[in-house]
Amino acid sequence: MEQFAPVKRSGDNQPVRYLIVDDSVFARKNLGKMVESFGGQVVGEAGDGVTAITEYDRLTPDIVLMDITMPQMEGIEAAEKIVGQHPTARIVMVSSVGYQENIVAALQRGARHFVQKPVKPEVLYEIIKYVMRDDQAAPQTAGAGAGA
Amino acid sequence: MRMELIQPFLNSADAVLAQGLESAVSIDNLTMDEQAYRRKGIAAEVCLTGDIEGRIIFDADEHTAASFASHLAGTEVGGSDELVREAVCELANQIIGNAVTVLNDQGFHFRVHPPTIHTSEQGSKSSEDTEAVVLCFSTTHGKVYMNVALRYHHSSLHQAAAGR
Numbered sequence: 483m484e485q486f487a488p489v490k491r492s493g494d495n496q497p498v499r500y501l502i503v504d505d506s507v508f509a510r511k512n513l514g515k516m517v518e519s520f521g522g523q524v525v526g527e528a529g530d531g532v533t534a535i536t537e538y539d540r541l542t543p544d545i546v547l548m549d550i551t552m553p554q555m556e557g558i559e560a561a562e563k564i565v566g567q568h569p570t571a572r573i574v575m576v577s578s579v580g581y582q583e584n585i586v587a588a589l590q591r592g593a594r595h596f597v598q599k600p601v602k603p604e605v606l607y608e609i610i611k612y613v614m615r616d617d618q619a620a621p622q623t624a625g626a627g628a629g630a
Numbered sequence: 631m632r633m634e635l636i637q638p639f640l641n642s643a644d645a646v647l648a649q650g651l652e653s654a655v656s657i658d659n660l661t662m663d664e665q666a667y668r669r670k671g672i673a674a675e676v677c678l679t680g681d682i683e684g685r686i687i688f689d690a691d692e693h694t695a696a697s698f699a700s701h702l703a704g705t706e707v708g709g710s711d712e713l714v715r716e717a718v719c720e721l722a723n724q725i726i727g728n729a730v731t732v733l734n735d736q737g738f739h740f741r742v743h744p745p746t747i748h749t750s751e752q753g754s755k756s757s758e759d760t761e762a763v764v765l766c767f768s769t770t771h772g773k774v775y776m777n778v779a780l781r782y783h784h785s786s787l788h789q790a791a792a793g794r
Contacts, residue, residue: 506723507716508699508703508713511703551742579727600724
């Protein structure tokens with residue numbers, strides 16, 4: 483996999499810590515390899531929204547990569563609950579389903595960004611840089627077919 | 631089944647397989663199937679409910695599926711049945727997710743359910759309303775099949791008649 487210039491936390495210059503949430507083990511592995519190529523560190527994984535909330539509380543990662551369609555609790559609801567408890571949480575939705583209403587719902591409930599699967603590493607890299615550079619900026623969307 | 635329902639799946643499969651597998655992709659065959667579905671190997675099923683209802687089965691023989699998984703993982707995973715099944719599910723999820731996004735942009739609203747491994751040898755027989763279209767794609771890893779059985783929900787037909 484292509485290597486990118488490392489994205490570090492601005493405060494302490496340490497690797498960005500990621501929580502990856504997807505019901506597919508395969509998708510989690512792929513996203514994990516991708517963020518490691520950005521110089522990041524995967525500190526936790528979850529396969530559903532309920533586990534994502536408990537793992538966020540336990541790990542307080544810098545960024546959450548969150549799938550939408552998952553069993554038990556879907557990603558948008560989990561994102562809303564995490565941001566409700568942790569208003570500075572940086573959540574990037576990652577889904578193959580790029581409905582306009584899904585994107586809008588996710589952003590309205592606190593997600594910072596949206597990227598559609600299949601994820602291109604260069605697209606996710608730019609999103610990570612954007613989300614880490616300015617966590618007060620207005621949310622944007624990116625990725626094939628995101629359309630917002 | 632109308633071609634307008636099939637075209638997004640053709641386009642999406644072409645794009646996702648080409649990108650994800652870094653493979654040339656060609657459409658080998660497109661046939662109507664009124665017989666009960668017979669699984670070819672490792673198959674993932676995704677169900678839709680809403681304006682358009684039905685299911686799509688994404689299917690590849692075991693050797694092809696293992697080759698997909700190894701390519702996507704960047705390492706040989708032939709010994710891991712779970713990873714091979716996960717790879718098939720993830721490809722199905724991406725292809726179907728991208729296709730239904732296009733249908734959603736056309737005004738159809740529905741819910742996509744998470745992919746599940748289709749384990750039975752035979753699926754339900756198609757009915758007049760849900761006759762299946764079988765798409766066969768050739769990749770450098772082998773052939774993959776998509777069995778698409780969808781129908782318009784009655785309420786969406788009424789909306790279409792009213793000039794959607």
